[in-house]
Amino acid sequence: MKIGIVGFAGSGKSTVFQWITGVKPDPAASQRGQVGIAKIPDDRLTWLSNLFKPKKTTPAVIEFMDTPGLVQTEQRDNPRRLGIIRDADGLLVVLNGYGGGDLAQELVKFREELLFADLQIVTNRIAKLEDQLARKKNRPAKEREADEFELVLLKRIVKALEEEQSLANVSLKEEEEKSVRSFQLLLLKPQVVLANIGDAQIGQALPEKLLQSAADAQTAPAKLELELEELSAEDRQTFMQDLGLKELTRDRTLREIYRAMKRIVFFTVGEDECRAWGIPQGVDAVTGAGEIHTDLSRGFVRAEVVGYEDFRKVGSMKEAKTHGVYRLEGKTYIVKDGDIMHILAST
Secondary structure, rough: EEEEEEEEEOHHHHHHHHHOOOOOOHHHHHHOOOOEEEEOOOOHHHHHHHHHHOEEOOEEEEEEOOOOEEEOOOOOOOOHHHHOOOOEEEEEEEEEOOOOHHHHHHHHHHHHHHHHHHHHHHHHHOOOOOOHHHHHOOHHHHHHHHHHHHHHHHHHHHHHHHOOOOOOHHHHHHHHHHHHHHHOHHHHEEEEEEEEHHHHHHHOOOOOHHHHOOOOEEEEHHHHHHHHHOOOOOHHHHHHHHHOOOOOOHHHHHHHHHOOOOOOEEOOOOOOHHHHHHHHOOOEEEHHHHHHHHHHHHHHEEEEEEEHHHHHHHOOOOHHHOOOEEEEOOOOOOOOEEEEEEEEOOO
């Protein structure tokens, strides 16, 4: 899963990138999209690893891409700057929470930039389709019908964009969703809003107006927490108490991003490795098996499954079988968050 870190220049976006991935920003690299990996903290994986004592423990991860900050001048190239994250699965929108500005208005302006970039893509395609339908009237009927279908759909989307509707509210049938998937529209991507705050804003509630348009908006003093990470554990705790910080917010933010992107994890366990595998919500056991190895998906026979909470209560696979919480599931089984799975496949 790849998340684009986006925002206006001066929002501290690159500081957030370093805070969340541990990778120092490279101004030259960020112009083309600098990539860093963050491990998703999971107490369940820690517990399983302590129990099985494997040679290796592997958490789920998110790939983050830092992008060029958007500018608010007339001579701007924001659609190009946003273009590098069209293949991202979601967006982490960073707002300047330390500069005293109107965060709700900053979010409105940023979403307008997304809208403008999407409009540019869609209107260009509409113009091409209209020209194609006008000039090539003798093409096979199926080709014309496909173009006409796409044209009507794109005009619906343009109407929604121009009326500043959320594209999430534009009901798309499965066939329609497939038709627009290749455009990788930014406004169709899930967003997490993060107010990057300074020391003075710690403990302050986010403005109600911002929460009305981003109910799950997060706050984080990214620069401060980067500095705290450089201290010894004892000094860090002292400073955190002085600042009124009960915990560092990085882990919480990563978990919120994962939740907002509708991702879950299942676990594989053993003496060699305990591992968390990240998958989209709602996938079946065959798809989950494919995350481990394509051969397991291709030769899938069944999955042996026990939920994490059930397993923790009984403490071992033997007891899980004794207490009837160890199950055999087939190809259509929908994987649940926290499932511990062993895939059986034919070779």
